[in-house]
Amino acid sequence: MTANNLLPINCEILAITKTTAIENLYRVRFPHVDKVHNGQFLQLSVPGFGECAISITDFSVEEQWLEFLIRKVGLVTNQIFNLNVGDYLPMRGPYGKGFQIANYEGKHLAIVAGGSGLAPVRSLIKHFHANPQDLKSFELLLGFKDTDNVIFKSEIAEWEKQFPVIVTVDNPSGAPDEKTGLVTQYVSGLKTIKQDMNSVEVVIVGPPRMMEFTAKEFIKNGVPPEKIWVSFERRMSCAVGKCGHCRIDEVYVCLEGPVFNYAATAHLFD
Amino acid sequence: MGLQLTNAQFNQVLARLSAKYAIYAPKNFPLEGRYSDTDMVRYDGITQVEDIVFERKSDMSAKEIVTPINETIMFFFNGQVQESKIPQKEILIFARACDINGFKRLDDIFLRNSETPDYYYQRRRNKIKFIAIECPSQGWDTCFCVSTQTNDTSDYALAVKSTGESLKIEIKDQEFAEYFADFAQNSTCQYQYQPVLENELKLTLPVINSQEVLTRLKNHPMWKEYNRRCVMCGSCTVNCPTCSCFTTYDVKFATDSETGAGERRRMAASCHVDGFTDMAGGHTFRTSAAERMRFKALHKVHDHKQRFGDNMCVGCGRCDDRCPEHISFSSMIQKMHTAVEQIKQELNHDSK
Ligand SMILES: Cc1cc2nc3c(=O)[nH]c(=O)nc-3n(C[C@H](O)[C@H](O)[C@H](O)COP(=O)(O)OP(=O)(O)OC[C@H]3O[C@@H](n4cnc5c(N)ncnc54)[C@H](O)[C@@H]3O)c2cc1C
Ligand code: SF4
Numbered sequence: 105m106t107a108n109n110l111l112p113i114n115c116e117i118l119a120i121t122k123t124t125a126i127e128n129l130y131r132v133r134f135p136h137v138d139k140v141h142n143g144q145f146l147q148l149s150v151p152g153f154g155e156c157a158i159s160i161t162d163f164s165v166e167e168q169w170l171e172f173l174i175r176k177v178g179l180v181t182n183q184i185f186n187l188n189v190g191d192y193l194p195m196r197g198p199y200g201k202g203f204q205i206a207n208y209e210g211k212h213l214a215i216v217a218g219g220s221g222l223a224p225v226r227s228l229i230k231h232f233h234a235n236p237q238d239l240k241s242f243e244l245l246l247g248f249k250d251t252d253n254v255i256f257k258s259e260i261a262e263w264e265k266q267f268p269v270i271v272t273v274d275n276p277s278g279a280p281d282e283k284t285g286l287v288t289q290y291v292s293g294l295k296t297i298k299q300d301m302n303s304v305e306v307v308i309v310g311p312p313r314m315m316e317f318t319a320k321e322f323i324k325n326g327v328p329p330e331k332i333w334v335s336f337e338r339r340m341s342c343a344v345g346k347c348g349h350c351r352i353d354e355v356y357v358c359l360e361g362p363v364f365n366y367a368a369t370a371h372l373f374d
Numbered sequence: 375m376g377l378q379l380t381n382a383q384f385n386q387v388l389a390r391l392s393a394k395y396a397i398y399a400p401k402n403f404p405l406e407g408r409y410s411d412t413d414m415v416r417y418d419g420i421t422q423v424e425d426i427v428f429e430r431k432s433d434m435s436a437k438e439i440v441t442p443i444n445e446t447i448m449f450f451f452n453g454q455v456q457e458s459k460i461p462q463k464e465i466l467i468f469a470r471a472c473d474i475n476g477f478k479r480l481d482d483i484f485l486r487n488s489e490t491p492d493y494y495y496q497r498r499r500n501k502i503k504f505i506a507i508e509c510p511s512q513g514w515d516t517c518f519c520v521s522t523q524t525n526d527t528s529d530y531a532l533a534v535k536s537t538g539e540s541l542k543i544e545i546k547d548q549e550f551a552e553y554f555a556d557f558a559q560n561s562t563c564q565y566q567y568q569p570v571l572e573n574e575l576k577l578t579l580p581v582i583n584s585q586e587v588l589t590r591l592k593n594h595p596m597w598k599e600y601n602r603r604c605v606m607c608g609s610c611t612v613n614c615p616t617c618s619c620f621t622t623y624d625v626k627f628a629t630d631s632e633t634g635a636g637e638r639r640r641m642a643a644s645c646h647v648d649g650f651t652d653m654a655g656g657h658t659f660r661t662s663a664a665e666r667m668r669f670k671a672l673h674k675v676h677d678h679k680q681r682f683g684d685n686m687c688v689g690c691g692r693c694d695d696r697c698p699e700h701i702s703f704s705s706m707i708q709k710m711h712t713a714v715e716q717i718k719q720e721l722n723h724d725s726k
């Protein structure tokens with residue numbers, strides 16, 4: 105008999121930072137950080153209310169913590185917003201296949217994120233920000249609804265000092281130098297697409313439609329589908345390949361994803 | 375070599391077995407049937423042969439014993455969590471070949487779909503042994519287990535065939551011989567479990583041999599008819615021995631909010647029913663009855679096989695028996711087969 109891996113473990117909340125009107129950043133102590141990969145997720149619980157899947161937005165193996173950017177949208181996330189520093193947030197995981205660092209090393213990498221899609225790629229960005237020598241070049245293209253919804257502003261400012269970052273908003277605020285419009289408009293201007301395609305990798309994370317249109321735009325600009333990586337969002341309940349909610353054809357997003365190679369998912373059909 | 379025992383004699387065996395085993399079999403529940411004045415046959419604990427329904431196929435499958443429609447999996451109290459407990463007894467299930475083969479499909483999902491088996495499924499599954507019930511020579515009118523190659527099984531400890539007043543018994547697992555020791559001398563007969571070798575319904579399953587064929591089948595107009603017919607109630611999936619989807623949810627005991635007492639449960643879920651794929655931000659997949667039917671049907675005769683090697687559907691016909699709209703899955707299989715052959719011809723034609 106295997107152990108019961110569905111029981112959540114109590115994790116102490118170390119810090120809470122308000123990020124936008126409906127999003128908070130939570131840092132929690134987590135004993136198994138050594139098992140964590142960029143882009144994975146955990147099942148967070150509020151006992152009596154339920155569980156929900158939340159991506160790891162950053163982690164530290166030395167200091168044994170994980171960070172989550174949580175959007176307040178309903179039953180469980182509302183309850184998480186009632187918790188304070190020092191309270192316990194029970195959780196289980198990590199789950200899913202994340203981003204393989206080695207896959208991007210020595211390459212020209214472009215990461216495109218839409219809205220809170222920045223959360224699951226933040227630790228990957230921070231990794232290469234701290235290890236710039238591991239990439240040939242690095243570019244970031246970030247899209248948000250409006251200036252109020254730009255998350256991780258101060259970190260973006262730090263990243264900009266080291267590599268090109270384009271931030272665009274759907275609804276202009278009127279500020280000078282502001283870039284507006286969808287991320288797709290900026291794809292053809294990226295330097296990454298002018299490189300030798302053998303050494304290019306592109307990561308796209310955001311709402312389903314944004315990923316679809318952005319991937320198509322890269323393909324139009326000559327990037328082969330095998331060089332594009334996306335993170336799927338699907339309804340999940342168990343996160344361990346049993347409940348069936350996340351299945352598409354013969355693929356279980358919670359097991360084989362959420363990060364997929366775009367070419368490998370082209371045939372999937374909901 | 376077999377045994378033939380009167381029902382009264384077999385009841386003595388059941389009494390002895392019940393010291394070690396919880397015994398489940400299809401049982402009649404008067405007036406609980408699908409239509410007015412009909413009975414429902416579903417699985418329940420039994421103590422005597424007279425409780426067991428042999429002459430009808432059960433409406434519900436045996437999966438409920440291992441994956442109940444609703445199950446508490448853990449309790450919360452004072453910041454602590456404790457898993458739910460189950461009875462210590464071993465489990466014996468009287469089941470037909472389709473149901474026993476159905477468990478193989480549940481095993482695929484719950485035990486083999488990732489590195490870690492499902493704890494809650496496994497803890498009951500490990501306790502189970504089957505008593506195979508021999509079916510009438512062709513099964514029933516909605517059965518197509520021969521077409522799905524799930525008509526036979528060797529996964530049983532005992533097999534039985536009812537003659538009404540008595541039971542013919544095959545003892546396959548010799549651990550069970552001791553329970554029959556009293557009768558071993560005087561009650562022998564020639565009996566060995568016989569599978570159904572031919573059904574009235576004979577189907578050809580679609581052979582989907584390429585990605586292109588699959589994509590064209592998904593986009594085929596055949597699915598549209600279900601937009602008018604299927605009411606997305608999910609009855610077919612609740613009854614299916616191989617449908618295994620569930621949703622996890624919590625319950626809080628309102629009177630005890632100070633201690634945070636509550637529990638976490640699993641409830642059967644269905645890909646036919648609204649909400650199955652809903653996500654934050656209003657995103658959802660497969661909103662129409664046709665898309666949901668296509669998703670389920672291809673899981674049964676294609677997707678599961680791609681992943682695990684066996685088709686999921688075991689041809690028990692229960693979905694047909696239970697559908698309030700009289701939608702027939704066997705006809706749907708036939709339509710898929712016709713559509714696939716047509717698609718292959720088109721592709722052949724295109725490539726010339
Ligand atoms: C792999 C993965 C990673 C995610 N990462 C993050 C993250 O980093 N930050 C974040 O804020 N959110 C993330 N989500 C979404 C998050 O899981 C849902 O917002 C959350 O489950 C809503 O739960 P709730 O009880 O608060 O809302 P509910 O009251 O349950 O529902 C509110 C809305 O959320 C939908 N929903 C419910 N459960 C899920 C679910 N499991 N997945 C998606 N939608 C659901 C409902 O259908 C409804 O539309 C992620 C989801 C997945 C699958
Ligand atoms: S799909 Fe229908 S016939 Fe096939 S196993 Fe399920 S209930 Fe039985």
Ligand code: SF4
Nearest residue numbers: 604605607608610697
């Ligand atoms: S096929 Fe029939 S039983 Fe199944 S969801 Fe549709 S109406 Fe309900």
Ligand code: FES
Nearest residue numbers: 343346347348358
């Ligand atoms: S979330 Fe349950 S199977 Fe993927």
